[in-house]
Amino acid sequence: MSTRRHPPLKSITTTPGRPSAAPQPVDRAAVGEPKGVAEGVPIAVRPDPHPGDGRYPIAWLTICAPRGAIPTATSKCLCGRDRSAVGHRKVHALIADHTAHRYTCPLRTRQEGRAAA
Numbered sequence: 608m609s610t611r612r613h614p615p616l617k618s619i620t621t622t623p624g625r626p627s628a629a630p631q632p633v634d635r636a637a638v639g640e641p642k643g644v645a646e647g648v649p650i651a652v653r654p655d656p657h658p659g660d661g662r663y664p665i666a667w668l669t670i671c672a673p674r675g676a677i678p679t680a681t682s683k684c685l686c687g688r689d690r691s692a693v694g695h696r697k698v699h700a701l702i703a704d705h706t707a708h709r710y711t712c713p714l715r716t717r718q719e720g721r722a723a724a
Contacts, residue, residue, distance in 0.1 A: 665714050668705045670698065686714045 672678035
C-alpha cells in the first residue's frame with residue numbers, strides 16, 4: 608500500500624525579486640472641514656499675540672538662598688563672563704559686580720563711541 612500525500616496546509620508564496628511600491632490612497636474631493644479638527648478650533652496660524660520689541664536678555668544673575676543654608680549665586684553674560692560665589696559676603700559682592708558689569712559689558716556699550724575715541 609502506498610501512503611497518501613496530504614495536501615499542504617500552508618501555501619508558500621514566492622518572494623518578489625525587487626521591492627514594490629506600497630498602494631497609495633485614492634484622492635477624494637475634500638468636503639467640509641479636514642478630519643481630526645475639533646469644532647471651533649481655528650486652522651489658520653495666527654501671528655504671535657505678544658510681538659517682541661527688539662530687546663533680548665544678555666546677562667543672567669541667579670541667586671539660590673535656601674532658609675538656613677549657605678547662599679550661592681552665578682552671574683553669566685553672553686560676552687563670556689561667567690562668575691560664581693558662595694557665602695553671604697561673596698554673594699553680595701557678586702550682585703554688586705553684576706550690576707556694575709551692565710555699564711562695562713562690550714555687548715551693551717555703544718561701539719560707535721569707542722571707535723571715535
